[in-house]
Amino acid sequence: MSHLQKLSMDDLCRKAPEEFRQAEKLPIVVVLDNVRSQHNIGSVFRTSDAFLVKSVYLCGISATPPNKEIHKSALGAENVVAWQYFDNTQQAVEQLKTDGYAVWGVEQTRNSTSLEDFCVKQNGRYAFVFGNEVRGIDQQVIDGCEGCIEIPQFGTKHSFNVSVCAGIVLWECYQQMKKTGKRING
Secondary structure, eight states: OOSSOOOOHHHHTOOOHHHHHHSOOEEEEEEEESOOOHHHHHHHHHHHHHTTEEEEEEETTOOOSSOHHHHHHHTTGGGTSOEEEESSHHHHHHHHHHTTOEEEEESOOTTOEEGGGOOOOTTOOEEEEEOBTTTBSOHHHHHTSSEEEEOOOOSSOSOOOHHHHHHHHHHHHHHHHHHTTOOOOO
């Protein structure tokens, strides 16, 4: 028998849906600015579930649950992760700022902060805006953000898939919050 025996679902000790809903969440909201692919939206829900993200805000043309295509990649995460819909992303950003969140776009801009230099504050509340697969984040939305984070890239392409981008940023924030002593039930 291999010493790298694959774990069963029982071995993984995953939370039941009700346990997830009651678990303390990271003080992070993911904002999807006109994301057109329902598979990307589902992937973001699944990643948000994995890192105990507080909520997902779906804006503009972004589809909302219940949705067969979202479910294909979310695998039920869309049923446990809290979400809200906004007609436009600027409304979501303004609401988040009113609620005390530092809103950051994840976009390549002049004077963006490299993800490796971005530091979460111990008691901070953050919202990260991820943009459309072709156009990115609308400039008016960027104008309402505290700043923008850019993920370093070294190949020939100039962007990541939006769901991959969300996974990278959320992992980095989870790691930092864990190190700063932010209580995370995981």
